[in-house]
Amino acid sequence: MTAVLLAAATKVDAGVFVAAAAIILSGAIGVVISRNPVHAALCLVLTLFGVAILFVAQEAHFLAAVQVIVYAGAIVVLFLFVIMLIGVDRSEDIRQEPLRGQRPIAVLLGIIALAEILLLSRGTDWATGAPSLGGPADGDLPNVEKLAESIFTRYLFAFEITSVLLVIAVVGAVTLVRKPPPEETADDDEPPVAPVTAVAATAEGNTP
Amino acid sequence: MSAAQTLLLAGDPVFADGVDGAVLLIVAVKVLVAFAVLMVSVLFMVWFERKLVSDMQARIGPNRAGPWGLLQTLADGIKLFFKEDLLPDQADRRVFRLAPYLSLVPAFLTFAIVPVGGVIHIGERSTLLQVADPPVGILFLLAMSSVAVYGVMLAGWASGSKYPLLGSVRASAQMVSYEAALGLSVAAVVLVSGSLLTSEIVAEQSGGLPFKWNMFRLGFVPFAIFCLAATAELNRPPFDLVEAEQELVGGFHTEYSSLRFALFFLAEFMSTVVMSAIIVTLFLGGPAGPAPDGGILGAIVPIGWFLAKMFVFLFTYVWLRATLPRFRYDQLMDLGWKRLIPLSLFWLLVLAGMRVDRKYGFAVFAGGALLGLLLIRALQIGRATTEGEVGHAPAFEETR
Numbered sequence: 058m059t060a061v062l063l064a065a066a067t068k069v070d071a072g073v074f075v076a077a078a079a080i081i082l083s084g085a086i087g088v089v090i091s092r093n094p095v096h097a098a099l100c101l102v103l104t105l106f107g108v109a110i111l112f113v114a115q116e117a118h119f120l121a122a123v124q125v126i127v128y129a130g131a132i133v134v135l136f137l138f139v140i141m142l143i144g145v146d147r148s149e150d151i152r153q154e155p156l157r158g159q160r161p162i163a164v165l166l167g168i169i170a171l172a173e174i175l176l177l178s179r180g181t182d183w184a185t186g187a188p189s190l191g192g193p194a195d196g197d198l199p200n201v202e203k204l205a206e207s208i209f210t211r212y213l214f215a216f217e218i219t220s221v222l223l224v225i226a227v228v229g230a231v232t233l234v235r236k237p238p239p240e241e242t243a244d245d246d247e248p249p250v251a252p253v254t255a256v257a258a259t260a261e262g263n264t265p
Numbered sequence: 266m267s268a269a270q271t272l273l274l275a276g277d278p279v280f281a282d283g284v285d286g287a288v289l290l291i292v293a294v295k296v297l298v299a300f301a302v303l304m305v306s307v308l309f310m311v312w313f314e315r316k317l318v319s320d321m322q323a324r325i326g327p328n329r330a331g332p333w334g335l336l337q338t339l340a341d342g343i344k345l346f347f348k349e350d351l352l353p354d355q356a357d358r359r360v361f362r363l364a365p366y367l368s369l370v371p372a373f374l375t376f377a378i379v380p381v382g383g384v385i386h387i388g389e390r391s392t393l394l395q396v397a398d399p400p401v402g403i404l405f406l407l408a409m410s411s412v413a414v415y416g417v418m419l420a421g422w423a424s425g426s427k428y429p430l431l432g433s434v435r436a437s438a439q440m441v442s443y444e445a446a447l448g449l450s451v452a453a454v455v456l457v458s459g460s461l462l463t464s465e466i467v468a469e470q471s472g473g474l475p476f477k478w479n480m481f482r483l484g485f486v487p488f489a490i491f492c493l494a495a496t497a498e499l500n501r502p503p504f505d506l507v508e509a510e511q512e513l514v515g516g517f518h519t520e521y522s523s524l525r526f527a528l529f530f531l532a533e534f535m536s537t538v539v540m541s542a543i544i545v546t547l548f549l550g551g552p553a554g555p556a557p558d559g560g561i562l563g564a565i566v567p568i569g570w571f572l573a574k575m576f577v578f579l580f581t582y583v584w585l586r587a588t589l590p591r592f593r594y595d596q597l598m599d600l601g602w603k604r605l606i607p608l609s610l611f612w613l614l615v616l617a618g619m620r621v622d623r624k625y626g627f628a629v630f631a632g633g634a635l636l637g638l639l640l641i642r643a644l645q646i647g648r649a650t651t652e653g654e655v656g657h658a659p660a661f662e663e664t665r
Binding site for chain 1: 357360399400401404405408410411414418419422430433434437438441444448
């Protein structure tokens with residue numbers, strides 16, 4: 058399997074791939090087995106960095122930079138921000154399943170996905186680990202120009218639809234965050250917690 | 266050709282004939298020199314800040330260790346080295362140990378993309394006076410500054426005590442917010458320069474100074490926004506809410522002592538030095554300036570220009586610290602989200618219009634100004650009608 062994967066690549070490429078794969082996998086395993094949500098988020102950052110390395114190895118430099126800036130720099134930071142602010146940063150007991158029957162189904166789906174990937178890599182010639190096999194980012198021009206060209210010509214519609222989706226998400230988030238005047242907040246499950254107490258609770262969780 | 270080879274080939278002429286021992290030596294020397302220069306400049310910067318602030322406050326300042334107190338920082342470093350390293354009882358040990366390095370390493374790495382001078386020739390080889398010239402160029406700055414957020418954030422969380430936590434929550438919100446404005450002003454530079462590479466951004470600005478510098482070419486607004494956002498990103502006064510002594514003891518590094526505290530201290534000053542270098546690179550033409558052609562002088566004079574421009578910003582940072590009071594937290598957020606980001610988006614549109622044709626640029630400018638005025642009027646009316654009904658975002662309420 059490894060031989061097939063690395064057949065078309067040079068030694069350096071193979072080394073980079075193996076190192077990045079090790080980083081990604083250890084991060085991914087860490088996300089699953091960490092009991093502390095903050096540790097899990099940090100392991101997720103590790104995985105994202107590994108993926109960024111793979112992007113660089115495939116000469117998608119721009120994508121790698123955006124991966125670090127957006128995912129590691131903004132999204133996971135927001136995860137951490139929320140974890141710290143609402144105070145769920147204590148170790149959780151993972152022996153009890155939060156959803157009934159979730160774990161067997163997860164294992165099954167994982168095996169199916171793995172089998173699918175292995176099958177696909179057998180049947181086709183593109184999954185060899187060699188860099189930039191005729192992808193759209195191949196060629197002499199800088200990454201950004203090629204990306205811009207494909208986004209603003211061929212994939213314009215998809216691009217615009219995605220941005221509309223994002224705008225809808227932003228508007229939705231703002232609408233949800235904006236609390237109506239106090240007498241109408243009774244439809245929540247919990248009584249509305251004043252932000253001051255929320256943060257105080259977070260701090261006290263760390264200093265009992 | 267493998268991916269790693271193309272990566273090395275991009276940019277620096279030293280890699281043009283492949284990689285051999287001499288090339289490796291040149292690269293290693295560049296890395297070591299950059300490291301040493303950065304450390305020495307931090308030593309100098311700490312002394313300079315203390316001395317200048319005391320001058321502005323009519324005090325004497327450090328004057329015992331070495332001539333003019335120059336060795337004071339070294340003495341402090343040695344003192345910190347021998348202090349006891351405390352680990353709080355409630356701390357998350359691994360993250361607590363990791364956090365200082367997450368602050369320090371990005372500052373180091375960012376300096377790698379700064380072109381300090383032009384091309385120099387060593388024997389038959391020539392090389393750029395910068396450690397690396399990666400294809401992602403200036404995006405590397407944004408990537409590193411987003412990694413630097415983790416250092417501050419995790420330090421506060423891992424300490425397991427409330428003031429550091431408050432400091433780190435403030436820090437993460439502040440740094441993420443101002444990164445947007447920072448990125449948009451970098452986008453303006455990239456738009457006009459037509460390249461992400463720092464070496465090309467600098468080359469684009471050379472000659473015909475100072476009117477070819479991006480500071481003037483982009484109409485001053487991106488420069489001003491970048492400087493403001495960079496100050497907030499560095500957590501320097503007047504945006505140093507992260508470590509507001511009066512409210513948060515020491516902010517995110519309250520629980521740190523000894524060498525780990527020294528690392529945070531080092532990281533803060535190093536980021537200041539590096540960010541000044543980045544401002545010079547992006548907006549003031551880097552090493553551009555009148556210099557003789559070729560020879561040793563031709564290599565040294567541009568470095569002198571670079572350092573002189575950098576010094577202006579280092580001085581300004583200290584000056585701001587000695588002069589301005591700290592912002593209130595909601596003022597900080599208002600400035601970032603409601604003023605800097607819309608303004609930089611608007612200016613980016615104007616610059617894009619100017620790139621197509623001058624009249625489009627002016628049309629965008631006029632249209633934008635009109636819409637802006639309408640928006641301000643609409644906000645005024647909205648405020649008058651919903652007076653007192655709608656609060657601020659709840660997440661930030663507590664820090665008032």
